[in-house]
Amino acid sequence: xxxxxxxxxxxxxxxxxxxxxxxxxGYDLTVYNRDPNKSLNLQSxxxxxxxxxxxxxxxxxxxxxxxTNDQAIEDIFEGENGLLSTQTKDKTIVNxxxxxxxxxxxxxxxxxxNGNHYIDAPVSGSVKQxxxxxxxxxxxxxxxxxxxxxxxxxxxxxxAIHVGEVGAGNRVKLIVNTFLAIQAQALSEAMSFANDLQxxxxxxxxxxxxxxxxxxxxxxxxxxxLEGNFKPAFSxxxxxxxxxxxxxxxxxxxxxKTALQSYQSAANxxxxxxxxxIFNSLKKGN
Numbered sequence: 001x002x003x004x005x006x007x008x009x010x011x012x013x014x015x016x017x018x019x020x021x022x023x024x025x026g027y028d029l030t031v032y033n034r035d036p037n038k039s040l041n042l043q044s045x046x047x048x049x050x051x052x053x054x055x056x057x058x059x060x061x062x063x064x065x066x067x068t069n070d071q072a073i074e075d076i077f078e079g080e081n082g083l084l085s086t087q088t089k090d091k092t093i094v095n096x097x098x099x100x101x102x103x104x105x106x107x108x109x110x111x112x113x114n115g116n117h118y119i120d121a122p123v124s125g126s127v128k129q130x131x132x133x134x135x136x137x138x139x140x141x142x143x144x145x146x147x148x149x150x151x152x153x154x155x156x157x158x159x160a161i162h163v164g165e166v167g168a169g170n171r172v173k174l175i176v177n178t179f180l181a182i183q184a185q186a187l188s189e190a191m192s193f194a195n196d197l198q199x200x201x202x203x204x205x206x207x208x209x210x211x212x213x214x215x216x217x218x219x220x221x222x223x224x225x226l227e228g229n230f231k232p233a234f235s236x237x238x239x240x241x242x243x244x245x246x247x248x249x250x251x252x253x254x255x256x257k258t259a260l261q262s263y264q265s266a267a268n269x270x271x272x273x274x275x276x277x278i279f280n281s282l283k284k285g286n
Contacts, residue, residue, distance in 0.1 A: 002025070002026050002027055002028075003028075004027075004028075004061040004062055004152070005027075005028045005029075005030065005059065005060040005061050005062075006022055006027045006028065006029050006030070006060055006061070006062050006063075006064065006152065007029075007030045007031070007032070007050065007056040007057060007059065007060035007062065007063040007064065008022070008029060008030070008031045008032070008042075008047075008063075008064050008066070009031070009032050009033070009053060009056065009063065009064070009065045009066070009067065009076055010033065010065055010066035010067040010072075010097070011031060011033040011038040011039060011041075011042065012038075012066070012067075012068070013127055013232070013233065014066060014123070014126075014127065014130050015033075015066035015067075016038070016041060016042065017127065017130040017131040018064075018066060018096075018123075018130050018135070018156050019031060019042055019047070019064075019066075020041075020042065020045060021130075021133040021155055021156050022152070022155055022156065023042070023045045023046055023047060024133075025155040027152070027155065029042065029046070029047040029048070030047060030048040030049070030050050030056055030059050030060055031043075031047045031048070031049055031050065031056075032049070032050040032051075032052065032053055032055075032056045036049070052081035052082075053076050053077075053079075053081060053082050053083045053085075054081040054082060054083065054085050054086040055081070056083075057083050057086065057088055057091055057093075058086055058088060060091070061091065061092070062091070062092045062093075062094060062149060062152060063083065063091060063092070063093045063094065064094045064096060064152075065093065065094070065095045065096065065097060066096045066097055067097045068097065068238070068241075069097075069099060069241060070099050070100055070103045072097070073095065073097060073099055073103050073107065074103070077107050077110065078110075084110055084111070084114060087114070088114065088115070088116060089114070089115035089116065090115065090116065090117070091116045091117070092116065092117040092118075092119065092145060092148070092149055093107075093111055093116060093117070093118050093119070094118075094119045094121050094149060094152075094153075095107065095118065095119070095120050095121065095122075096121050096122055096123055096137070097122065098122045098170070098173050098174070098177065098238075098241075098242055098245075099120075099122075099170060099245070100170060100245050100248065100249070101120075101167030101168075101170040101171050101249060102167070104118070104120040104140070104166055104167045104169075104170050105166055105167045108120075108141065108166040117141075117142065117145045118141060118145075118166065119139055119140070119141035119142070119145055119146055119149065119166075119169075120139065120140045120141060120166060120167060120168075120169040120170050121137050121138065121139040121140075121141075121153060121160075121169055122137075122138055122169055122170060122173035123135040123136065123137050123138070123156075123157065123173075124136040124137075124138060124173070124176050125157070126220075126233045126234055127233045128220070128233075129157075130156075133155065133156055133157060133158070134157065134158040135156055135157035135158070136157055136158065136159045136161070137153045137156065137157045137159065137160040137161070138161060138163055138169045138172045138173055138176070139153070139160060139161065139162050139163065139169045140162075140163055140164050140165055140166050140167055140168035140169035140170065140171075140172075141162075141165065141166045141169070142166075143162055146160075146162045171249060174242060174245055174246040174249065174251075175246070177239065177242040177243070177246070178242075178243065178246050178251060178256045178259070180217070180239070180275070181239050181242075181243055181256070181259045181260075181263060181275070182255050182256065182259050183215075183217060183218070184217075184221060184239075184275050184276055184278055185259050185262055185263075185278055187218055187221055187222060187225075187276070187279075188225070188276065188278045188279035188282050189282060190204065190208075191204065191222070191225050191279055192279065192282045192283060195283070201225065201226060202226055205219075205222040205223070205226060208222065209222070221275075221276040224274065224276050225276060225279050229274075230270070230273040230274045230276065230277040230280065231273075231274060232272060232273055232274045233274055233275075234274065234275050235271065235272055235273065235274060235275065236263055236266055236267040236270050236271050236272075236273060236274070236275055236277060236278065237267055237271040237272065238275075239263050239275050240260070240263050240264055240267050240271075243256065243259060243260040243263060244260065247260060262278065262281075263275075263278060265281060266278050266280075266281035269281065269284075
């Protein structure tokens, strides 16, 4: 499998460590990023650099895409010198971005028309899991195609699971991120309530982390609140985007709908900060 050449598009805070994992596992990697300066880190690790998506797909067997939103996917696939602008065959495109199921269905149709394959495979996890190659990868698409690329996915994460047809991976990821949003809101409210009652927040976190409610997410984000560290691993703007996508596909339940309203309000001031900066918004009474 490692004789296959891998292309990577999107070198943000998640994409860079994920791509780096493939190099560490011995894969031949070519990268493209809209800002070429972000490719230099991977180049220093041995990756080649492509000038555009069309050049990249022509040089590799599998293309992995990890970008922010539907518009970025349209640009990468259908823009000038995009993935679909050049004649290729039997390439596999793996879209690991958190985007709408609709755009995955549309891009899969276009890929098949060109004689290629498409899998949507968003990830559950944040920067630490991306760095440690312990992400959970949630894939939708043709099962044979998934089985073919599974070793590549397992070089990035601890679990790669096939959940159904094209778009199913995106749907499951939006469920996961809705739950994530509710948890971050709940933790922030608990910490804010502790402030109100003049309870030591560090003591509260010790209790939560050692009880049935403890989890890696609660521990990491609780520490971020205690340290005042709101550097984005996953921004408020991104959770607002994802909750809107979840609403578009039918989210109708009270906690999810309330979370969207809360995060939208917080993003007006703290949009570029981490999701847990919802705590700062609550502290200000927003």
